[in-house]
Amino acid sequence: MILTPLWTDLMVWALVLGATVGGWFAARSLRTRRQWHNIFRSGTAMASAIVLLFYLFFTLLDSVHFRTVSEMPGTKSEQVVYAPMQSLLDLLLAHNLKNSERTYSAPFATHEYAKSIVVDADGETRQAYLPLKHVSGESSPVKRTLTALLTGLGMSILGIMFHIWCCSRERFKTVLIKRLRGEDTLPWRTAYLTFSVLLLLFTWLYVMSFDYHVLGTDKVGGDVLYQSIKSIRTGVLIGILTTLIMLPVAVLLGVSAGLFGGWVDDAIQYLYTTLSSIPGVLLIAAGVLVMQVMMDGHPEWFASTLERSDLRLLFLILILGITSWTGLCRLIRAETLKISQIEFVTAAKAFGVGKLTIIRRHIVPNLMHIILISVVLDFSGLVLAEAVLSYVGVGVDPTMYSWGNMINQARLEMAREPMVWWSLFSAFVFMFILVLAANLLSDRIQKVLDPRNSL
């Protein structure tokens, strides 16, 4: 087994590492710890955070790509043949990828969705619903469900007990009773409940997916559940990596414009006014069109379709980053202007403190709330934007699993009677839960961190 990280894999792991280190540094400040404590005092925020962590977990699972060496019979031992690239998530859902049907089938169906022509033994042709290849229907669904729920329950109880055992110094029993009664300062009860519900739901879907196509199959018989789960990575990556790219640019330019003034300010203002005067979708579309032409001209940049679609995702993230830093930059410039007029900055200047030190000690810490709020707010916007861009034809690669592509393909089947609704439904539900969680969390963060609200 050989690790073959894609570009976006490296970026997402670098981001996780950076966030951990940054969080560790930030947690040393008592004020920051208190603010975060305050944010998670709300049950909604806690539940949203758990949901987001679940999505992040799938993203990370899907961001470890590797190849396995497959021994071909009859080949010499020096010739190593590699299987196609896989991720850890593919390993987990391998049965779903393998069990593809011929065409559409509804969720939990045992037969195909449309009639096909079959020839009988006596040579007569008739139309019939063909049975699905990979739905056995042997074991009873009720028994399966019970097993799944029991397993899920056991796993969630183990997880909760592990968390209590790890993270509290008091006696296990007292903590457990306190948490169950909801007497903590943080709503751990809500957190555990959300965790258990999500875990139960996923175990159930997972166990049932061995026997059925839980969310149906698409036009070429691919499992919709598998596609929806694979799409998580695309959506989350676009949401977080775009911010990662635009953040340094926005902060650097915004702070320099606000602090240095003069021609620096003029130049930066000109730059962002110009960029923001171009309608966003058009600029993205133009960028993506050019990128397509470029990639067609350089086939040596990628070796496989997976690498090709990954490269395209990377370029899309870059383009989205270039088009979306202007709003944050404007906010940061205004805030820097305001902060640099306050006495403590004047005092620091009078003491002869260097400009870089002023930025590091006084300005950036006071900008943190703006940055954080815009990161979370942008995240939900970008996840929704992915679907629209894929529809317009300037989104991710058509071969890549993404909610936008799922919607786009299913849309063509709207005219069918009765409707093929499950692809659309799954994509929208997966997207809705993610965006709702992000929106609720960003509301809470805004409420706690925005100084205007605390007055």
Place this chain on the structure above:
Amino acid sequence: MFAYVIRRILYAVPILIGVNLITFMLFFMVNTPDDMARAQLGAKQVTPALIQSWKEEKGYDKPLFVNTGAEGLERVTDTLFFKESLKLFQFDFGTSDANRDIASDIKERMMPSLAIALPTFLIALVTNISLALLLVLFRGSVLDMGMMVVAVMIMSVSGLFYIIAGQVLFSKLWHWVPISGFASGWEGVKFIILPVLIGVFAGMGAGVRWYRSIFLEQINQDYVRTARAKGLSEIRVLFGHVLKNGMLPILTGVVVIIPSLFMGSLIMESFFGIPGLGSYTIDAINAQDFAIVKAMVFLGSVLYIAGLILTDISYTLFDPRVKL
């Protein structure tokens, strides 16, 4: 004020030159005229002479920014960038790949775009502001909190869902309105009802939340307390004082998009088959017609800058303190 408007229009020129520079770099430097010629002529039977003649025919054989072979001003003016920019500034967008005049296409398609965008904009403005005022009137109540939860939910659903759900329910199942199409005049009303309603509903969550936050910021001000102390009813306080004073932030966000209404909505128009500028742009993107995309980028930024100027003018109408 007249002088101010002139000054703002002059200030717009460098920004538009910047926009041109960006599009020029995107379309000509990454994707050079040689590449374009190859794509247009087909990849196989291309000889350097053919490429040269294609470039001469299109006027793409000039240097990009600086013409070292020319004298005086010609050094700058006899370049590809200058010629292309000049054409755009005269609103001469050239012809599309299908050999149609882009400028007349745009003129023709502006009206259908406006037929969708303008009603959506106006209805959304009125309903969102009224709902927000209603919520501010009952602030802190169950109604307020419930509606805020609903607003977050509306915001979190993809816009594509509203369109698809609307088409399935109202057109496919109940047959109230046709699924897509367009006609001018009163005939067209049945075609635009559904897209307008969907557009209003999809924007409602974010809209109501935004207006509500503006009004809530006003309601804690001293003048509101004074107005209540005078004995004004809460309704009159809201409409006479809070709404009027909230006008300034509202204008900042709203007036700027009015000129851009001409551009239409990409998604709406292509789902409902409306022959406006939005679907024009989508078709151009799918056909990789660079000339049209370039024209739309330029038009979009001109309209945006016009919106910024209009915003400043509108301040003088609503806020007597602002003088231009």
